Amino acid sequence: MKQSRPAEQESADKWEVQLRKGCLELAILAALWEGKLYGLEILRRLESDSDLVVSEGTVYPLLSRLKVLGLVRSEWVESDSGHPRKYYALTPAGKQRSREMAAMWMRFSSSMNRLLAPLAQR
Amino acid sequence: MTTPDSQQKVDAYLEKLRRLLRGMNPEDAREIIEELRSHITEKTAVSGQLTAAAVSAALSELGTPEELAGQYTTDDLLMRAEVSRSPVRILESLFRWASLSVAGFFVLLGSIVGYFLGGAFMWCAVLKLIHPQTAGLWLLADGPGVTRLSLRMGFGSPPLGGRDLLGWWIVPVGLVAGCGLVMLTTRLALWCARQYRKSLALPWG
Numbered sequence: 194m195k196q197s198r199p200a201e202q203e204s205a206d207k208w209e210v211q212l213r214k215g216c217l218e219l220a221i222l223a224a225l226w227e228g229k230l231y232g233l234e235i236l237r238r239l240e241s242d243s244d245l246v247v248s249e250g251t252v253y254p255l256l257s258r259l260k261v262l263g264l265v266r267s268e269w270v271e272s273d274s275g276h277p278r279k280y281y282a283l284t285p286a287g288k289q290r291s292r293e294m295a296a297m298w299m300r301f302s303s304s305m306n307r308l309l310a311p312l313a314q315r
Numbered sequence: 316m317t318t319p320d321s322q323q324k325v326d327a328y329l330e331k332l333r334r335l336l337r338g339m340n341p342e343d344a345r346e347i348i349e350e351l352r353s354h355i356t357e358k359t360a361v362s363g364q365l366t367a368a369a370v371s372a373a374l375s376e377l378g379t380p381e382e383l384a385g386q387y388t389t390d391d392l393l394m395r396a397e398v399s400r401s402p403v404r405i406l407e408s409l410f411r412w413a414s415l416s417v418a419g420f421f422v423l424l425g426s427i428v429g430y431f432l433g434g435a436f437m438w439c440a441v442l443k444l445i446h447p448q449t450a451g452l453w454l455l456a457d458g459p460g461v462t463r464l465s466l467r468m469g470f471g472s473p474p475l476g477g478r479d480l481l482g483w484w485i486v487p488v489g490l491v492a493g494c495g496l497v498m499l500t501t502r503l504a505l506w507c508a509r510q511y512r513k514s515l516a517l518p519w520g
Contacts, residue, residue, distance in 0.1 A: 232354055250378030253350065254386035257343070269349075274360065279350045 213245065217255060219298060220245060222283065222291040225265065229282035232256065256281055264290055321370040325355055328374050335384035338411040347387060351377065381415060388412050389512040392505070400501055402430050409504060412511075422507045429500030433493045439468050440489025451485045453477045 224230060224238040236252055239245050259265045264287035269277045283291065329348050336344040358373040377383060392408035409426055412419030442450035453465050455477040464480075481488055 232350060233357055248378070249354070249376045250383050251386065253347070253354070253377075254383070254390050257347065257387065258390045267346075274357070276353050276356050277349070278353055278357075279346070 216245075217247070217251070218259070219291070219294045220247075221252065221255060221259065222264065222287060222294065225281060225283050225287075226291060229268075229280040231270075231278040231280045235281070259287070263287070321359075321367050324367070324370055324374070325352070328380060332380040332384055335380055335415060336387060336411075338407070338414075339387070351383075385412075385415055386512065388415060389508045392508050402497060402501065405501060405504055406430070412508070416511070418507070418511055422504055426500050426504045429496055429503070433496030433500065435466055435468065435493075436489045436496065437493030439466050440486045440493065442468055443483070443485050443489070447483075451479045452481045452489075454480050 220239055220243065221235060224235050224242075230238065232253055235256070236247055236249060239247050239252075256265065256267075260267055260281070263284055265281045266284050267279050267281050270280050272278050329352055332351070333344065333348050336347060354377075355370070355373050358376075359369045388408065388411050392405065392412065406423070406426060409419065409423040413423040439450055439452070450467055453467050454462055455465050456462050465477075
């Protein structure tokens with residue numbers, strides 16, 4: 194059962210969810226920037242390098258979507274522990290797209306930061 | 316090693332997902348299942364104890380097979396649409412979505428009606444060029460004071476007491492209305508798919 198909460202809190206949560214959702218694609222591409230990773234490594238990278246807590250059931254479908262869009266490619270690699278892992282790596286198109294998205298993000302966040310600076314001061 | 320019970324649970328989960336992904340490219344579906352199997356194996360191995368609890372935790376973090384299949388399916392639909400807006404492709408994905416949820420079923424139903432009407436208008440426009448006497452948008456008199464509009468696409472003889480409302484105008488009007496209906500249906504179906512996608516398991520936390 195969901196606890197009933199004030200409407201403002203509810204809508205702030207919704208906003209945060211949308212915000213995080215919008216960043217997930219870029220976060221995954223960024224996690225792959227330095228080299229190939231398999232699904233669970235991507236999840237762990239997102240959790241350790243950022244405080245983004247990601248639901249597992251969302252990352253795998255998103256990875257297969259990025260693959261069809263040609264931004265990542267995948268290959269199966271046999272692991273020491275005996276089961277194969279599906280590794281993902283950025284394609285040249287994926288690298289270019291991540292750079293573009295990163296640049297957009299930097300521009301956007303620096304203007305937002307300027308705008309928000311007065312609000313952050315206590 | 317995993318206890319037989321837990322292994323059965325994983326197999327049942329993946330089998331259910333496999334059935335829900337049926338209709339997708341078989342190779343893609345197989346890869347999805349194998350990738351998730353690998354994920355679950357590693358997830359439960361890391362937790363040290365291969366208990367029923369570890370397996371349950373790993374599965375619940377992935378979401379239900381229906382939720383997962385819903386994400387793969389609607390992603391697939393939206394992606395196909397980004398690559399090609401072919402109604403056939405879209406209907407194909409909608410059939411799969413319809414097997415997963417009531418929402419999908421109604422979107423499929425609406426889309427079939429939309430595409431059918433769109434197709435009928437275009438067909439009528441083309442047929443007018445071949446059979447100008449019978450094709451077109453006709454106002455038919457069924458009886459005294461009873462009239463109905465009919466999009467005539469047949470070959471037979473021109474209907475008695477009927478009036479061809481648009482004449483040659485059915486050609487441009489039919490083509491525009493037909494294309495418009497097809498595009499509108501596609502957009503509406505994609506919009507519904509996006510809304511559904513949003514309503515599925517929150518991506519974070």
